[in-house]
Amino acid sequence: MNKKAFIFDLDGVIVDTAKYHFLAWQKIAAELGIEFTPEHNEHLKGVSRVRSLDLILELGKIEASQADKDRWLVQKNEDYLSYLVHMNYSEILPGVMPVLQYLKEQNQAIALGSASKNARPILEKTGIMEYFDVIIDGNDVSNAKPDPEVFLQAARKLGIANDQSIVFEDSVAGVQAANIAGMTSVGIGEHNILHEAQYTFKDFTYMDLSFIESLIKK
Ligand code: B16
Ligand code: MG
Numbered sequence: 709m710n711k712k713a714f715i716f717d718l719d720g721v722i723v724d725t726a727k728y729h730f731l732a733w734q735k736i737a738a739e740l741g742i743e744f745t746p747e748h749n750e751h752l753k754g755v756s757r758v759r760s761l762d763l764i765l766e767l768g769k770i771e772a773s774q775a776d777k778d779r780w781l782v783q784k785n786e787d788y789l790s791y792l793v794h795m796n797y798s799e800i801l802p803g804v805m806p807v808l809q810y811l812k813e814q815n816q817a818i819a820l821g822s823a824s825k826n827a828r829p830i831l832e833k834t835g836i837m838e839y840f841d842v843i844i845d846g847n848d849v850s851n852a853k854p855d856p857e858v859f860l861q862a863a864r865k866l867g868i869a870n871d872q873s874i875v876f877e878d879s880v881a882g883v884q885a886a887n888i889a890g891m892t893s894v895g896i897g898e899h900n901i902l903h904e905a906q907y908t909f910k911d912f913t914y915m916d917l918s919f920i921e922s923l924i925k926k
Contacts, residue, residue: 710924713868714811715859715886717754718822718845720878721896723799723830726753728791732784733764742768750901754879756823756852757781789826795833803912808839810917814924817841819862821875823853823882842866853881856889863891874923880904892923 720726730749737744748767752760761781765772772780811818819842820827827845831837842865844858851857863873875886878896883905886893894909895902902908909915 710926711815711817711868711872712924712926713817713819713863713866713873714923715819715821715862715873715875715891716840717875717877717879717882717896718820718824718827718830720753721876722801722804722820722836723795723834724801725792725799725824725830726878728788729753729760731791732787733760735787736761736780736784737764737768740764740768740770742770750880754823754853754877754882754885756846757785757825759852785826792826792830792833795830797835800834800836801911803915805836806917807912807915807920808836810920812839814921816924817866817868819844819866821858821862822846823849823858853879854884854888856885859886859889859891863889877905878902892926 716722719729730746733752734744742764744764744767751763755763758781761777808818818840820840822845825846828843842862844862848861849857859875860870863870870890873891874894875891876894876896877883877886880901883893883895883902887904893905894907895905896909896911899908
């Protein structure tokens, strides 16, 4: 039987928390007098919290002390967490559950590969922790996407080769990380943004289970 590793990014793939990250960063940017648009935000998707702040400061050409940076990082996370308080199963993006259920039925290996340090509480709140054989998140890695570390760790822990691994990603950095790792990259979002992915789907409702079946048999 073919056993593949299916590695899911979290924010923007399983749950729509990307919008909460955006709102929290936008608040910090506004306080600093920096215009921060959804287009700018695309560069922050999949990128670590620390690196995201640096990108915003670069955008505003602001040099800040480490103490200020630390304060903004705490403020951003507190604001972000306030959006998650009422999070539940209903915030799982459409089409995700049928794919997870199908993979389980087919006895495939499933991992989470997220840059977020808040990944575990989100999986708990949405009640889908049990689907994941392995969870690698922002607490486990030292190199942020597009470095492939998060996906390499996931595949290694599952005991499955990189070329037998498939990554679902909504970020440019994450798609690049999957490609560098020698894995199959499936972009979830707009094709014009995620054009480096081997396949792209607007969201999981556009993905037929026969596509997953073909990846398993590949
Ligand atoms: P946190 P993913 C990423 O999660 C987000 O896309 C990115 O916007 C965020 O800055 C990063 O996690 C760190 O998140 O501040 O919660 O540690 O898309 O890799 O699941
Ligand atoms: Mg993401």
